Amino acid sequence: MSDEVRLLPPDLLDLPIGEALFTQRAIRKFKPDQISDEQLKILLDAASKAPNGGNLQLARFLVIRDPARIRAFGKLYKEAWWAKRREGPGWTTIEDIPKSEKTFRSAAQLADEIGEAPVIVLAFAVVSADLGHSVLPAVQNLLLAARALGIGSTLTTLHDVVLPRVFEMFEIPDRAQFYGCIPLGYPRGKFGTTPRRPTAETTYWDTWDRPPPWR
Numbered sequence: 001m002s003d004e005v006r007l008l009p010p011d012l013l014d015l016p017i018g019e020a021l022f023t024q025r026a027i028r029k030f031k032p033d034q035i036s037d038e039q040l041k042i043l044l045d046a047a048s049k050a051p052n053g054g055n056l057q058l059a060r061f062l063v064i065r066d067p068a069r070i071r072a073f074g075k076l077y078k079e080a081w082w083a084k085r086r087e088g089p090g091w092t093t094i095e096d097i098p099k100s101e102k103t104f105r106s107a108a109q110l111a112d113e114i115g116e117a118p119v120i121v122l123a124f125a126v127v128s129a130d131l132g133h134s135v136l137p138a139v140q141n142l143l144l145a146a147r148a149l150g151i152g153s154t155l156t157t158l159h160d161v162v163l164p165r166v167f168e169m170f171e172i173p174d175r176a177q178f179y180g181c182i183p184l185g186y187p188r189g190k191f192g193t194t195p196r197r198p199t200a201e202t203t204y205w206d207t208w209d210r211p212p213p214w215r
């Protein structure tokens with residue numbers, strides 16, 4: 001077993017877990033300030049601690065730091081984002097997105113700006129079976145650790161139309177399955193709160209549709 005596996009929590013990760021959990025949210029506007037290698041190691045170490053199927057540890061992360069590579073990737077991300085919108089609601093420009101669709105308008109802005117993000121992390125599984133879903137708990141750990149360090153993040157996806165070019169750009173082997181793209185940076189703005197439906201509406205007690213004992 002390597003030292004890495006036994007690693008103690010870094011002193012920098014001292015935000016109370018409750019605060020991290022309740023204020024971690026999608027941050028899509030970043031300051032240009034750099035994130036250090038030491039901080040990135042903390043995020044990746046936190047990701048490595050996540051539950052994973054059979055403890056096979058099949059998650060792999062590609063950290064993109066080089067600004068030129070981030071810019072090149074950003075063009076593909078933008079193409080992918082709009083390809084999904086064309087196929088879905090049929091939007092082709094920001095003007096097509098209703099003002100009420102705040103998340104999508106903010107996501108469209110991220111698609112414009114992601115090429116300037118200080119860091120992008122791509123998440124993969126080196127597996128062809130269902131165990132690949134083990135990547136997502138690792139990603140969530142990474143997002144929470146980022147929040148604890150004051151670093152903003154958003155879990156995003158890509159579209160199949162760009163994947164072959166992304167794989168070629170970073171020499172990613174075919175056996176790697178893509179799971180997510182996570183831009184990272186210090187937030188322009190605040191973490192704020194995470195508005196969600198009350199859990200009384202989304203939780204059932206003993207029987208489907210029977211409410212839990214809280215409101």
Ligand SMILES: Cc1cc2nc3c(=O)[nH]c(=O)nc-3n(C[C@H](O)[C@H](O)[C@H](O)COP(=O)(O)O)c2cc1C
Pocket residue numbers: 024025026027028103106107108110154155156157158193194195
């Ligand atoms: C599977 C998944 C895919 C997502 N894809 C995108 C995306 O492509 N672009 C984006 O900006 N945000 C994406 N998000 C972030 C969600 O939009 C965000 O978690 C949700 O709107 C809640 O935002 P909040 O935590 O700021 O309240 C994704 C989240 C998940 C879990």
